Amino acid sequence: xxxxxxxxxxxxxxxxxxxxxxxxxxxxxxxxxxxxxxxxxxxxxxxxxxxxxxxxxxxxxxxxxxxxxxxxxxxxxxxxxxxxxxxxxxxxxxxxxxxxxxxxxxxxxxxxxxxxxxxxxxxxxxx
Numbered sequence: 001x002x003x004x005x006x007x008x009x010x011x012x013x014x015x016x017x018x019x020x021x022x023x024x025x026x027x028x029x030x031x032x033x034x035x036x037x038x039x040x041x042x043x044x045x046x047x048x049x050x051x052x053x054x055x056x057x058x059x060x061x062x063x064x065x066x067x068x069x070x071x072x073x074x075x076x077x078x079x080x081x082x083x084x085x086x087x088x089x090x091x092x093x094x095x096x097x098x099x100x101x102x103x104x105x106x107x108x109x110x111x112x113x114x115x116x117x118x119x120x121x122x123x124x125x126x127x
Contacts, residue, residue, distance in 0.1 A: 014067040014098055019060065022097055023051045026090050034059065053090065054083050072102065076125055084123050091119045 024030060028051035035042045047068075051058040056078070061069040075091070078084050094100055095113020102111040102122070111122045121127060 009070050009100070010063070010066065010068045012067070012098075012100075016060065016062050016065050016067055019067055019070075019094075019098065020049075022093060023058065023090075026053075026093060027086075028053050028058065028090065053086060054078065054080075056083075056087055056090075058090075070100075076123060078123065084120075087123055088116065088119050091122075092116055095119075 020030070031050040031052060034045045034048045034050050036045055037043055045061070047063065048059060048061040051060070054074075056074045057072065059069070059071050059073070060067055072091075075087050078087065091102065091111075091113050095102075095115075100113050102113055103109075104111065104122070104127075107127050109122075109127045112118050
């Protein structure tokens with residue numbers, strides 16, 4: 001959360017292999033080559049992996065086999081109930097197993113990933 005002494009996800013020292021196992025167990029597809037860029041230029045993001053379900057993506061970057069950055073994209077705007085339930089279970093598992101919250105910088109909201117009703121509100125665009 002934003003406060004006077006913010007903590008980053010890197011401060012939590014999350015073991016990448018543990019997070020990787022959780023995401024794969026949940027049925028997400030792991031992408032090992034992640035690229036970024038703009039215009040006609042693109043470059044490979046070193047030590048970065050993506051996990052995909054439908055159009056929802058989780059990106060994880062590493063440093064010394066620990067999670068350095070973690071961000072989600074495309075978790076909102078799904079109409080299919082089955083997809084929303086799957087994404088809710090992914091976020092809930094991450095919240096409970098890794099003790100994480102979700103900061104959505106576009107919406108400027110914090111979602112408690114241990115609270116299924118907050119996750120549902122987020123996925124249903126009720127913020």
